[in-house]
Amino acid sequence: DQQVKQNSPSLSVQEGRISILNCDYTNSMFDYFLWYKKYPAEGPTFLISISSIKDKNEDGRFTVFLNKSAKHLSLHIVPSQPGDSAVYFCAASYGGSQGNLIFGKGTKLSVKP
């Protein structure tokens, strides 16, 4: 049974608009969450993370929101750029930032010029 779910396999957004990628989890023990970005033929690259003691973390155009009661997190990209087109993986761990990662299946984002 999947503990980390990304229910949208793909998302298409116009350049300059907001991209919102969603992730749900089932294990209430998870307390650290990460987003990775993956281009074709490359490995995943760490993007942004959030601890369960926070509900928001921002880094430039990327913001991650965490709703613990709903066991839901989202990644907002504003404004979206064509170079953001990639597969985005949500991952979770327990043990703070010191646990093994459980990944979602990924969401393929396409940003159209």
Next chain:
Amino acid sequence: ETGVTQTPRHLVMGMTNKKSLKCEQHLGHNAMYWYKQSAKKPLELMFVYNFKEQTENNSVPSRFSPECPNSSHLFLHLHTLQPEDSALYLCASSHRDGYQPQHFGDGTRLSIL
């Protein structure tokens, strides 16, 4: 030079062959990981090494045999593989076991004939 380097990038082998995947990290990390990504599935953790000692074996079949001679190098020895073992194999490293974020290599695309 990239942080985590995997060779070869592509490998085609028969079910009776023996081959090895290699991973090298230049980040000064002490933990290294092997992941498997099959089509339409999330990344699955296979093995974890911390300071050259194996700390995690995620119920991986014995036809996969990891080796970590030092903190910078990680191998995955393959023998008598099955067609369902065809996948992308990713290596990652982090400062210590379970510390985030993990830094990934670009993977080896393995095809079993």
